Amino acid sequence: MTPEQFLELTRVLPEPLLLVNSEGQLLAANQPVAAILGLRSQELQEKMLFDIVTESTNDMRNYLQACSSSRAMVLGIITLRKNDGQTLICRSQGAVIQPWSPESSALILLRLESRTTASSNFVLLNKKIDELAKEVQKRQQAEEALWKANEELEIRVEERTNAVKETLKELQLTQTQLIQAEKMSSVGQMVAGVAHEINNPVNFIYGNLHYAQEYIEDLLKLVQLYQQHCLNICPEIQEQIELIDVDFLIQDLTKIFQSMKVGTERIRQIVKSLRNFSRLDEAELKKVNIHEGIDSTLMILKHRLEALHEYPEIKVNKEYGKLPDVTCYPSQINQVLINILVNSIDALEELAINGQLKDYPQIHIQTEVIDENWVCITIADNGPGINEEVLSKLFDPFFTTKAVGKGSGLGLFVSYQIIVEKHGGQLSCFSTFGQGAKFVIKIPVSRGAIPCTPIASVMS
Ligand SMILES: Nc1ncnc2c1ncn2[C@@H]1O[C@H](COP(=O)(O)OP(=O)(O)OP(=O)(O)O)[C@@H](O)[C@H]1O
Ligand SMILES: [Mg+2]
Numbered sequence: 030m031t032p033e034q035f036l037e038l039t040r041v042l043p044e045p046l047l048l049v050n051s052e053g054q055l056l057a058a059n060q061p062v063a064a065i066l067g068l069r070s071q072e073l074q075e076k077m078l079f080d081i082v083t084e085s086t087n088d089m090r091n092y093l094q095a096c097s098s099s100r101a102m103v104l105g106i107i108t109l110r111k112n113d114g115q116t117l118i119c120r121s122q123g124a125v126i127q128p129w130s131p132e133s134s135a136l137i138l139l140r141l142e143s144r145t146t147a148s149s150n151f152v153l154l155n156k157k158i159d160e161l162a163k164e165v166q167k168r169q170q171a172e173e174a175l176w177k178a179n180e181e182l183e184i185r186v187e188e189r190t191n192a193v194k195e196t197l198k199e200l201q202l203t204q205t206q207l208i209q210a211e212k213m214s215s216v217g218q219m220v221a222g223v224a225h226e227i228n229n230p231v232n233f234i235y236g237n238l239h240y241a242q243e244y245i246e247d248l249l250k251l252v253q254l255y256q257q258h259c260l261n262i263c264p265e266i267q268e269q270i271e272l273i274d275v276d277f278l279i280q281d282l283t284k285i286f287q288s289m290k291v292g293t294e295r296i297r298q299i300v301k302s303l304r305n306f307s308r309l310d311e312a313e314l315k316k317v318n319i320h321e322g323i324d325s326t327l328m329i330l331k332h333r334l335e336a337l338h339e340y341p342e343i344k345v346n347k348e349y350g351k352l353p354d355v356t357c358y359p360s361q362i363n364q365v366l367i368n369i370l371v372n373s374i375d376a377l378e379e380l381a382i383n384g385q386l387k388d389y390p391q392i393h394i395q396t397e398v399i400d401e402n403w404v405c406i407t408i409a410d411n412g413p414g415i416n417e418e419v420l421s422k423l424f425d426p427f428f429t430t431k432a433v434g435k436g437s438g439l440g441l442f443v444s445y446q447i448i449v450e451k452h453g454g455q456l457s458c459f460s461t462f463g464q465g466a467k468f469v470i471k472i473p474v475s476r477g478a479i480p481c482t483p484i485a486s487v488m489s
Contacts, residue, residue, distance in 0.1 A: 030126060030136060032057035045119075045141040048126075050134045051097045053078040053089055062141065067112035083108040083116055096123035097135035107141065118144040205426045205439055206446060220329070224303035231300060235293040242286045249279050302328035306363050314476065316354040319362070319406065323347075323394060326366040333374050340381050343374060343390045350397040352404050356475045361447045365456075368440035369408050369468045375431065376412035376466070385413070402474055409467040415460040423458055448472065 030038075035048045039059040048057040055076045063070045066081060078093075079086045084107065096103045102122045109117045119141040127136035252275065256262075262270075302325040327334070327345060336342040355362075370392065377390040388411055395407040415423065422428045424445045429438030441456075448456040454472035 047139040096137045231296045317359045346393045348395040365444040373410035406470040411465040414462045416462040
C-alpha cells in the first residue's frame with residue numbers, strides 16, 4: 030500500500046490512523062492524527078514517529094519490531110507530543126500490513142485511541158460486563174428457585190401419592206372387614222334369632238316338666254290305690270289294665286321323664302351356646318371365659334365334626350389349662366376360633382375325599398397361660414399341612430386355595446386383624462407340608478398388657 034492509497038482509504042475514518050515503516054518513518058497520517066497533534070497534515074510528512082512521541086527511540090523501535098513480526102494486533106501505549114507542548118497518552122494497536130522484504134522495510138498501521146476514550150470505553154465495557162454478570166446471576170437464581178420449586182413440587186406430589194395410596198389401602202381394608210363383618214353378623218344374627226325362638230318354648234317345657242311329672246306320679250298313686258282298695262273291678266277296666274301293662278308303664282314313665290329332663294336340659298345348653306357364640310349384645314370389651322367361647326364354637330360346628338357319608342368323624346381333643354378370664358371382644362374372638370376351626374375341618378375333609386387320610390382326623394385344642402399377662406390358644410390339625418408358597422400369603426386378603434364359592438380368602442385375614450389390631454395379640458401359623466397345621470393365638474389378659482416377644486407370623 031502506498032501512502033497515497035492509505036490516505037485515500039482513511040480519509041473518511043474518524044479514528045486516528047498512522048502508516049509507518051519498521052524504521053519509524055511516518056509515511057502517512059490521517060486528519061484526526063493531525064487534529065490531535067494540532068498540526069496540518071502536510072507538516073506531518075517527512076517526520077519520524079519518534080518526533081511526535083515522548084517514548085524513547087529504542088522503546089518505539091522495539092514496539093515497531095514487535096508489530097512487524099506478529100500476525101496479530103500488538104497493543105502498546107504511545108504518548109503523543111502535541112504542537113502546543115502538551116502530551117496525550119494513547120492506546121495503540123499496531124498491525125503489519127506489508128511484511129518486510131529485501132527491497133523495502135515492513136509497513137505498519139497504527140490505530141490510536143486516546144486513553145480517556147479507551148478507559149471510558151473500558152468503563153462502559155465493565156459496566157456492560159457487570160450488568161451481564163448481574164443478569165447471569167439473576168437467571169441462575171431464577172433457575173435455582175425453579176429447581177427448588179420443582180423439587181418441592183415433586184416431594185409434595187410424592188407425599189400426596191403416598192397419602193392416596195395409604196387411604197386406598199385403608200379403604201380396601203375397611204371394605205374387606207365390612208364384607209367379613211357382614212357375613213359374620215348375618216350368621217350371628219341368624220344364630221341369635223334361632224336361639225331366641227327356641228329358648229322360650231324350651232324353657233316352657235323345661236319349667237312344666239317337673240309339674241307334669243308330679244301330677245302323673247300323683248295320678249299313678251291314685252291308680253295304685255284303686256287297685257289296692259277296689260277289688261271288684263269290672264272286666265272292662267281289668268282288660269285295659271292288662272292291655273297297657275300298668276306296672277311296666279309306671280316303671281317306664283319315670284325313665285321317660287328322666288330322659289325328657291336330660292333332653293330339654295341339653296336343648297337349653299345348646300341354646301346357651303348359640304347365644305354365647307353370637308354374643309350380639311356384646312360389642313363392648315368384656316371379661317370372659319375363653320373356654321366357654323371354644324365350647325360354644327365347637328357346638329356350632331358339631332354337625333361338621335360328626336361322621337357323614339364319606340366323611341369320618343373328626344375327633345376333637347381338648348387340653349384346657351387354667352385360664353383367667355380375658356378382657357376381649359367375645360364375639361370377635363369366637364369369629365377367629367370358627368375361622369381357624371372351619372379351615373382345619375375343610376382341610377381334613379379334603380384329605381378324606383381324596384382318600385389320603387393316614388390317621389383318624391383330629392383337631393387338638395390346647396389353652397395355657399404364658400405369664401400373668403398373656404394366654405395362648407393353640408389349634409392344631411393332622412390335615413394336609415400348608416406348603417411354603419401358601420404359607421407366605423396365608424394372611425393376605427382374598428387369598429384362597431379353595432374352589433370358587435367355597436372360600437373367599439378372608440377368614441385368616443380378618444382373624445389376623447382381630448387378634449393383632451383389635452386385641453394387640455399375635456396370630457401365627459406353623460406348618461410343614463404333609464404334616465398338619467398349627468395356629469397359635471396369643472392374647473393379653475387385659476388391655477394394656479406388656480407386649481410379648483414378637484415372633485414371625487408365618488413360619489414353616
Ligand atoms: N388348617 C389348614 N390346613 C391347610 N390349609 C389351610 C389351613 N388353614 C388355612 N389354610 C389355607 O389358607 C387359605 C386361606 O384361608 P382363609 O381362611 O383366609 O380363607 P378361606 O378359608 O380360603 O376362605 P374363607 O375363610 O374366607 O371362607 C385357605 O384357602 C387354605 O388354602
Ligand atoms: Mg377360612
